Amino acid sequence: MPTHPSFDLIARPYRWMECLTLGRSLEHCRLHFLPNLLQQRRALILGDGDGRFLAELLNQNSRLRADAVDTSGAMLHLLSQRCEVRAPNASTRLTTHQANALTCPLDGPYDLVVTHFFLDCLTQPDLEILINHIAPTLSQDALWLVSDFHIPNGLMRLPAKILVRSLYLAFRILTNLRTTKLPNHASPLQKAGLTQIARQHRLAGLLVTELWQFQSAAR
Incomplete structure (x- = not known):
């Protein structure tokens, strides 16, 4: 077995696996704050899978340029294809990097970072390394969009734990x-100078999508 995770095997069926598990709930999470991102000009997109979110973002924000980072060549291939079909001039506005996000050289400054269902693939130490790696490349008032699984309190707590473990x-x-297990992204984001400015949850709190804003003076 490979030492590092490989998502190539699930690249093509990923969309249908997602739909069979939770319907369109993950897609709704990804797109919830899209109207808030139409003024951004330089984006860092980590682990967007087959590119459904990025294709829509590039389509609706015609002046955005994006760096997409993923360890999976198969995922990046699908992402590029989808973006080229959906977004005008995507090939001139999108650069893909098959690399580890923790060590990939970054060409900032970025005014947008997007991590949809990506941070939950990291251990807590790796998540903190990632945030510290990205924070110096953020421009003032940059936005960081996070979508992730969450263990809520109340009646959904046990079912959520079982589902996440599965x-x-x-x-x-x-x-x-x-x-x-799910890492805690809130604390390291706050330490890096970001503040949560909006939050939406779905499925009784099982899924959350959050918008964070960077203020360099808070570092």
Whole structure:
């Protein structure tokens, strides 16, 4: 088995696997704050899978240029194809990088970072490394969009725990992902100078999407 996770095997069926598991709930999370991103000009997109979000973002924001980073060449291929079909001049506005987001050289400054269902693939130490790697490349008032799974309180807590554990097990089998629990992204984002400015949840709190804003004076 490979040492690092590989998402190539699930690249093509990923959309249908997602729909069979939670319908269109993840897609709704990704797109919820899209209207807030139409003034951004330089984006860093991490782990967007087959590119459904990025294609729509490039289509609606015609002046945006984006760097898309993913370890999966198959995912990046699908992402590029989808963006070229959906967005005018996508090939001139999109640069893909098959690399580890923790060490990939970054060509900022960025006024937008997007991590849809990506941070949950990281351990807590790796998440903190990632945020510290990206923070110096952010422009003043940059936005960071996060969508992720969440363990809510109340009646949904136990079902959410069971579902999240089951998903981690499935991804361990299919991709060799070694992460076993959701990391806490709020604390390291705050330490890096970001403040949460908006939040939306779905499925009784199982899914959350958050908008964070960077203020360099807070670093």
